[in-house]
Amino acid sequence: MRLDKFICKSTELTRTEAKKVLKSGEVRVNGEVAKNAAMQVHENNTITIDGQVLIARGSRYYILHKVVDSICSNIDEVYPSVLNFIEVDKAFDLHIAGRLDADTTGLVLITDDGRWSHNVISPKKQCQKTYRVWLRNEINDEKLADLVTKFEHGLQLQGEDSLTRPAILMRVEKEDLVDEMSYRSEVLLTITEGKYHQVKRMFAAVGNRVVALHREQIGRITLGDLAPGEWRALTAVEIAQFL
Known part of the structure; x- marks a missing residue:
């Protein structure tokens, strides 16, 4: 994932604050100063801020029953973002894995795991x-x-x-x-x-x-009994489909 996103998942810093820390030269990746917010980092990298090793929190995975006149975006526009329905901390750090139009309803998957969402939406994965x-x-x-x-x-x-x-x-x-x-x-x-x-x-x-x-x-994930506007965390079995 991007380095600035990794920092956000490992601290309480916002994306803006993470970029300021990067510019200051306080962040190191495998011992080397890193200032590029878009730098791609992996699980086997050692990432530190002022010598403190960062450990990313686990990824989050949710299902939402989207209602009409809501949008699959990380910002509110003419209609509200579907992320307003997800009542979790830092909901707007999540993203939608496979968007729907404002007038389309139904199943939406939401996560902060970029590789997982790629496996959902990539045509090569045949989902x-x-x-x-x-x-x-x-x-x-x-x-x-x-x-x-x-x-x-x-x-x-x-x-x-x-x-x-x-x-x-x-x-x-x-x-x-x-x-x-x-x-x-x-x-x-x-x-x-x-x-x-x-x-x-x-x-x-x-x-x-x-x-x-x-x-x-x-895939094999369905809305089940979720009413319009309701959401829940995905189960381990549901998540495993796209790992």
Whole structure:
């Protein structure tokens, strides 16, 4: 992780205060003075401030049921940051592993472990993310079969050089419908990447429009009984998926 972040995880210093300490020349990495806040450090490095060895606190991992009109950002903007919902110390030192749009609800993973979040969001890791999608136009069974094939083979999105990675599209089982009237316009889509507005753009590419979007699952992690706006710490088993 970045050296300034390591200092924050090892002390009570803020990021601004950590940078001031670095500029003063008080920080050493493996015996050498280090002033670059962006310097990457690792577990086997010895990092000191005025000779005092720093030991980073353990990383934190949370799940949140995101509500509409909140944003996956570390600052409040037009809408509040989802980090306002996480009632822990230094919540704004955390970051979101896989962002959702302001109008999208559902599962958000939050951590301060950069390598862990990389394993969640990197397309190379093939982590599946499942979304419940409500569409403007209904899809009959024949059309659905055609779309399943297209999504599996990849779609050409406007402005992209390559096709989307293979995706899984399926009808929501009737017993799982939020509203039985939406049977032909409610589907589940599973993808392994996260291009800008990807789900919305994929359906736009096949002549439909997403009117509501909800992320249900990342890897084997689901929302379970979490109500909108609620959060909890991830279990050791859930965390281990992406280590």
